[in-house]
Amino acid sequence: MNRRALVRRPSPRLAEGLLTHLDRVPVDVDLAQRQWEAYVAALQAEGWETIEVPPAPDCPDSVFVEDTVVMYGDLAVLTRPGADERKAEVEGTEQTLRDLGFRIARIESPGTLDGGDVLKHDGTVWVGLGGRTNQAGIDQLAAHLAPLGASVVAVPLTKALHLKSAVTALPDGTVVGWDEVVDDPSVWDSFLAVPEEPGSHVVLLDEATVLMSSAAPRTRALYEERGLRVVAVDVTEYEKLEGCVTCLSVRLRG
Numbered sequence: 472m473n474r475r476a477l478v479r480r481p482s483p484r485l486a487e488g489l490l491t492h493l494d495r496v497p498v499d500v501d502l503a504q505r506q507w508e509a510y511v512a513a514l515q516a517e518g519w520e521t522i523e524v525p526p527a528p529d530c531p532d533s534v535f536v537e538d539t540v541v542m543y544g545d546l547a548v549l550t551r552p553g554a555d556e557r558k559a560e561v562e563g564t565e566q567t568l569r570d571l572g573f574r575i576a577r578i579e580s581p582g583t584l585d586g587g588d589v590l591k592h593d594g595t596v597w598v599g600l601g602g603r604t605n606q607a608g609i610d611q612l613a614a615h616l617a618p619l620g621a622s623v624v625a626v627p628l629t630k631a632l633h634l635k636s637a638v639t640a641l642p643d644g645t646v647v648g649w650d651e652v653v654d655d656p657s658v659w660d661s662f663l664a665v666p667e668e669p670g671s672h673v674v675l676l677d678e679a680t681v682l683m684s685s686a687a688p689r690t691r692a693l694y695e696e697r698g699l700r701v702v703a704v705d706v707t708e709y710e711k712l713e714g715c716v717t718c719l720s721v722r723l724r725g
């Protein structure tokens with residue numbers, strides 16, 4: 472399988488990144504750069520080819536490249552981020568995806584949508600309706616994905632920045648989340664509460680391997696007991712800015 476992922480190196484202005492639910496604490500930008508390089512190396516070590524979106528040094532949150540696009544097969548739906556400070560990040564992602572030959576669609580005003588609000592599994596696309604993504608953005612995404620057979624479900628979101636700040640999905644489709652920030656776990660047929668907040672974010676590297684933060688050792692043990700192989704990386708500087716392992720890459724199919 473052709474496994475490729477978009478990544479985008481952190482801006483020197485990372486410490487100015489937006490905060491919604493966390494208080495600002497000092498961010499070590501040099502450490503963040505090393506953590507980003509280790510994250511990219513971890514993807515490559517698992518057979519993923521990483522493709523860099525041109526850096527956007529004037530956009531403090533540009534490392535969180537997931538928010539700029541929703542991929543579905545050969546279609547790239549460019550987002551319209553809910554925060555004005557982040558709207559300029561989309562241009563670099565568009566340029567890269569056009570060069571790679573993907574079909575392009577886009578969310579347009581008055582719709583807003585961040586890619587971090589979109590969780591996909593097996594033909595269903597759950598979208599967090601909350602601070603960054605509005606109903607118009609969800610409706611537009613649904614229209615773009617309907618021809619591809621996807622069913623889009625809006626999920627109320629009040630306790631976390633993005634849907635994927637609260638929940639992600641294991642390879643078998645089990646949705647995992649940290650109870651305190653999940654508005655309604657009953658949305659999903661199979662939901663597993665995890666013991667640590669950073670444990671609720673996994674990047675699927677293959678059907679039996681996930682990448683996650685090293686800040687959730689008890690959750691790691693839980694995943695390993697379920698038969699998963701876990702690759703753990705330090706993303707402390709990104710967690711300080713309400714980011715996580717899913718925000719730092721966009722996996723491409725095909």
Ligand SMILES: NC(=O)NCCC[C@H](N)C(=O)O
Nearest residue numbers: 488489535587712713714718
């Ligand atoms: N997909 C994500 O969860 N992205 C994290 C974005 C964090 C950034 N500081 C923001 O508030 O937009």
